[in-house]
Amino acid sequence: MQALLNTGSTIDEGRLAKGGNKYSDEYTKECAVCWMCAEDFTSLGCPEKVSVTSRDGKHTIAVYSKVTEAMKSGQVFIPRSIWANIVVEPDTFSTGSPRYKGSPVFVEPTNEEVLSAEEVVLKLYMGGE
Amino acid sequence: MVHKNIICPVCGGSCDDVQIDLDTKNRTIDVQNACKMGNAKFQEVVSNHRLLKPTIRENGKVKEVSWDEALEMAADILVNARRPFFFLGSETSCEAQEVGLHIAEYLGGPADSNATICHGPTVMGIQESGMVGATAGQAKNRADMVVYWGVNALESMPRHMSKYGVFPRGYWTKRGRFDRTMVTVDPRVTPTAIASDLHLQLNPNSDYELLSALFTILNGREPHPSVEEITGIPISVMKQTVEMMKESNYVAIYVGLGVSSSYGKHRNIEIALNLVKELNNYTKCNIGALRGHCNVAGFNQLASYLYGYPFGLDFMKGYPRYNPGETTCVDLLREKDVDAAFVMSADLVNHIPADSAKYLAEIPMVCIDIAPCPTTTASDVVLPGVIDAMECDGTFYRLDNVPVYFEPFTDSPFPETKSNEDTLKQLFAKIKARKEA
Numbered sequence: 001m002q003a004l005l006n007t008g009s010t011i012d013e014g015r016l017a018k019g020g021n022k023y024s025d026e027y028t029k030e031c032a033v034c035w036m037c038a039e040d041f042t043s044l045g046c047p048e049k050v051s052v053t054s055r056d057g058k059h060t061i062a063v064y065s066k067v068t069e070a071m072k073s074g075q076v077f078i079p080r081s082i083w084a085n086i087v088v089e090p091d092t093f094s095t096g097s098p099r100y101k102g103s104p105v106f107v108e109p110t111n112e113e114v115l116s117a118e119e120v121v122l123k124l125y126m127g128g129e
Numbered sequence: 130m131v132h133k134n135i136i137c138p139v140c141g142g143s144c145d146d147v148q149i150d151l152d153t154k155n156r157t158i159d160v161q162n163a164c165k166m167g168n169a170k171f172q173e174v175v176s177n178h179r180l181l182k183p184t185i186r187e188n189g190k191v192k193e194v195s196w197d198e199a200l201e202m203a204a205d206i207l208v209n210a211r212r213p214f215f216f217l218g219s220e221t222s223c224e225a226q227e228v229g230l231h232i233a234e235y236l237g238g239p240a241d242s243n244a245t246i247c248h249g250p251t252v253m254g255i256q257e258s259g260m261v262g263a264t265a266g267q268a269k270n271r272a273d274m275v276v277y278w279g280v281n282a283l284e285s286m287p288r289h290m291s292k293y294g295v296f297p298r299g300y301w302t303k304r305g306r307f308d309r310t311m312v313t314v315d316p317r318v319t320p321t322a323i324a325s326d327l328h329l330q331l332n333p334n335s336d337y338e339l340l341s342a343l344f345t346i347l348n349g350r351e352p353h354p355s356v357e358e359i360t361g362i363p364i365s366v367m368k369q370t371v372e373m374m375k376e377s378n379y380v381a382i383y384v385g386l387g388v389s390s391s392y393g394k395h396r397n398i399e400i401a402l403n404l405v406k407e408l409n410n411y412t413k414c415n416i417g418a419l420r421g422h423c424n425v426a427g428f429n430q431l432a433s434y435l436y437g438y439p440f441g442l443d444f445m446k447g448y449p450r451y452n453p454g455e456t457t458c459v460d461l462l463r464e465k466d467v468d469a470a471f472v473m474s475a476d477l478v479n480h481i482p483a484d485s486a487k488y489l490a491e492i493p494m495v496c497i498d499i500a501p502c503p504t505t506t507a508s509d510v511v512l513p514g515v516i517d518a519m520e521c522d523g524t525f526y527r528l529d530n531v532p533v534y535f536e537p538f539t540d541s542p543f544p545e546t547k548s549n550e551d552t553l554k555q556l557f558a559k560i561k562a563r564k565e566a
Contacts, residue, residue: 004333004334006316006317006333008281008284008285008317008386008387009281009284009285009421010284011165011166011283011284011287012165014139014140014165014166014169014284014285014287015165015166015168015169016169017476017479018139018166018167018169018170019169019170019172019173019176020169020173020176020178020179020499020500020501020502021169021178021500022476022479022500022501022502022503023501023502054483058483058484059483069318070317070318070319071317071318072316072330075316075317075333077317080480081479082478082479082486082503085479085480085481085482085483085486086482086483087483088482088483089482090459090463090481090482090483090484090485092453092454092457092459092460093392093394093454094453094454094455095249095250095253095394095395095453095454095457096241096245096246096249096250096440096441096453096454096457096458096459096460097245097246097247097249097250097389097390097394097459098246098390098459098481098482098485099390099392100246100386100390101333101334101386101387101390101391102333102334102390102391102392117479117502117503118503118506120503121478121490121503121506121507122506124483124487125478125483125486125487125489125490125503125507126490126506126507
C-alpha cells in the first residue's frame with residue numbers, strides 16, 4: 001500500500017525522550033508504531049506489524065501497527081523517532097529541513113522483528129558493531 | 130527544599146512557574162506546574178541512568194576515562210579533521226552555544242542547530258516576508274481567535290493552550306476559553322483538533338493551496354473550484370474561516386512543522402506571513418511559531434547577532450556563509466561534506482534521516498549529553514552534560530524570542546565543570562593549545 005507519511009510528537013514520546021528513556025521498551029512501544037485508519041488496516045490484512053519502505057526503496061523498517069480514527073485513508077503517522085527517520089526522505093528542497101511530513105512510503109505486512117532504538121543504531125547505522 | 134519560579138528547559142514554552150522540591154538525601158524530586166515532558170526532564174537530576182562519567186570508544190570498545198582524557202581526545206578529533214561540523218543543540222544556554230560558534234569559527238567548520246531540522250524554513254519565510262509578531266503575553270491578553278496551523282499544541286507544547294493560547298483569562302479576554310474561538314488546521318484528528326471549535330482537516334502537502342485560497346477570499350475574489358479537491362476543504366468553509374478572522378478583534382496564528390516541513394516549506398510560511406499582513410487591513414493579527422526546544426530560538430538570535438545568519442553557518446572561507454541546502458546539517462551529512470562532528474545537547478542521530486544519520490555514525494563524533502541515546506551510542510567521545518536551568522544559570526530565548534534568564538536550584542554533579550559553557554571553554558582551550566603549538 002502506498003501512503004503519505006506524517007511524523008510528529010506524541011505526549012508520551014516527549015515524556016520518554018525528555019526523561020532519557022529512549023532505550024526502554026516503553027519508548028519502542030510508543031514510537032515504533034505506524035498509525036493508520038481501519039480501512040487501510042483491513043486492506044493490509046490486519047497485520048500486527050508492518051514494514052515501512054521509503055519511496056526510493058533504500059530504507060525499510062519494521063514497526064507495530066495501530067488503528068486509529070485520527071488518520072484518513074492513504075495517510076500513515078509514525079511518532080517522531082529513529083524509526084520514522086529511517087524512511088523520512090533526506091532531501092531538503094534547499095531549506096535544510098528534510099521531508100518529515102508528506103513523503104510517500106510503501107506499507108506492507110511483515111513478520112520482521114521490531115528493533116529497539118539501540119539496535120537500530122548498532123545494526124543499521126554502525127554496521128552491527 | 131522548595132524552589133519556586135524555576136524555568137523549564139524542555140520545549141519552546143520555557144515555562145517560568147515550575148516549583149521544585151528536591152530531596153538530595155533520598156534523591157527524589159517533586160515537580161509542580163510542569164507538564165509530562167517537563168516533569169520527566171526534571172527527574173533527570175536524580176535518575177539512575179544519568180551519564181556521570183566521560184567515555185571514549187577505543188577499538189570498538191567503550192570505556193570510562195578521566196575528564197581530561199576525554200577532552201584531549203575530543204580536541205584531537207576536532208583539530209585533526211579537515212572540516213569539523215558543530216551541531217550546537219538547543220536544550221542548552223545561549224552562553225554555551227556562543228562558545229561553540231566561536232570554536233567553529235576558529236576551526237573553519239560549519240555550525241548549525243536544531244532550528245535547521247525544526248523551524249528553519251519558518252525563519253527563511255520570515256527573511257522573505259517579514260513577520261507581524263507579538264509576545265505570548267500580548268496574544269494572551271488580546272486574541273479572541275486562535276489558529277493552530279500544522280501544530281498539535283497539546284502534545285508538542287502541552288501548556289501553550291493553558292498558559293498563553295486558549296484557556297487563560299486575558300485583559301481583553303476575561304472569560305478565558307469562552308471569549309476565544311479556536312481553529313486547528315491539521316491533516317490528523319489530533320487532541321488539539323478535538324478541542325477546537327473548527328477543524329480544517331486538509332490533505333497533506335496542501336497548505337500553500339489553502340493559504341492561497343484564503344488570501345483570494347480575503348481579497349474579495351472566488352478561488353478556483355479545484356482547490357476543494359486539492360485541499361479537501363469546501364470553499365464555503367474557507368469563506369467561513371475568513372469571515373471569522375475578519376470579525377475577530379485579534380487573531381493569533383501559531384504555526385508548526387506541519388506548515389514548514391510539508392511540501393512548499395518556506396514558501397508555505399511566506400504566504401502565511403503575507404496573509405497575516407493582509408489580515409491587518411481588517412483586524413489585528415499576529416503569527417508565531419511553536420518552537421520545539423527551550424532555546425531553539427536562542428540559536429537563531431545569537432547566530433544572527435554574532436554572524437548575521439540565523440542557522441546553517443559555514444566558516445570554511447574564514448568568514449560566515451549561509452546557504453540552506455548546502456551549509457545545513459542534514460545536507461552536509463547526506464553529501465558527506467564533513468569529516469568529524471561535535472554534537473551538543475541534541476540527540477542528532479535520532480532525529481535526522483537515515484542517510485545522514487548513518488554517515489554521522491561513521492565519522493568521528495564527540496557529544497555532550499545527559500542520558501544514553503542513539504547519539505551517545507554512535508559517539509567516539511561522550512562528555513556528560515550539565516542540565517541548564519537546574520544545575521547552572523544562563524539564557525534561553527522563548528518561543529516568542531523573549532530572552533529568559535534562568536538560575537539553578539542545585540549544583541553541577543561534576544567537580545570538573547560548572548556548565549556546558551564551562552566544558553566548551555575547556556575544550557576550546559585545548560583546541561587552541563594544539564593549533565598554536
